[in-house]
Amino acid sequence: MTQKISALLEAAADRALPVVRGIDDGQLDRRTPCAEYDVRALVNHLFQVVVNFRALAAREEADFSQEPDFVTGDWRGRFGAETARLVEAWGVPGAEEGTTGQMGLPARTVGLMVLGDLTVHAWDLARATGAEFAPDPGVVEEVGPGLAALAPQAREMKVFGEPFPVGAGATAFERVLAVTGRDPGWRPAGG
Numbered sequence: 001m002t003q004k005i006s007a008l009l010e011a012a013a014d015r016a017l018p019v020v021r022g023i024d025d026g027q028l029d030r031r032t033p034c035a036e037y038d039v040r041a042l043v044n045h046l047f048q049v050v051v052n053f054r055a056l057a058a059r060e061e062a063d064f065s066q067e068p069d070f071v072t073g074d075w076r077g078r079f080g081a082e083t084a085r086l087v088e089a090w091g092v093p094g095a096e097e098g099t100t101g102q103m104g105l106p107a108r109t110v111g112l113m114v115l116g117d118l119t120v121h122a123w124d125l126a127r128a129t130g131a132e133f134a135p136d137p138g139v140v141e142e143v144g145p146g147l148a149a150l151a152p153q154a155r156e157m158k159v160f161g162e163p164f165p166v167g168a169g170a171t172a173f174e175r176v177l178a179v180t181g182r183d184p185g186w187r188p189a190g191g
Helices: 003-019 039-057 075-091 107-129 136-154 174-180
Strands: none
Touching: 003 107, 003 136, 003 174, 039 075, 039 107, 075 107, 107 136, 107 174, 136 174
């Protein structure tokens, strides 16, 4: 049986929140596995994703053109509140049905996209800051095939890098990271 996006997002958020809440202000300028983002920029990006994909669940307009600075005040607490709103929005009856967003993608596909972002970017932030992170196995099982299917279009849109080669013994999550263009063994310089 296919799990509801809201249940998967709740599981992913439970794993991501300790990583985000554990980021020290002194770590905000550290490099991440996403070459174009330092920790601050990646936290801002993840906030933007959470806020906009909540809007998409509600069939509202999403604005990815603006890059507001969410890393002010009690941003760690706000991130928890925004992820709770995301989970709630995807739990509304009908949220996974039909299409949503400007590209008219199936709503469940859009839900899997935010699930992938939340999980992969939590790993990015954990690697950059030295935090522990283990994704929820059910999330990995659900998001893996979805991200693999979206990968060619995501690469064309410059959202994913070229696939990173991993061996036959790679875990399911290492394969997810690799399909997005990440080196599952990435560590910060000197780390």
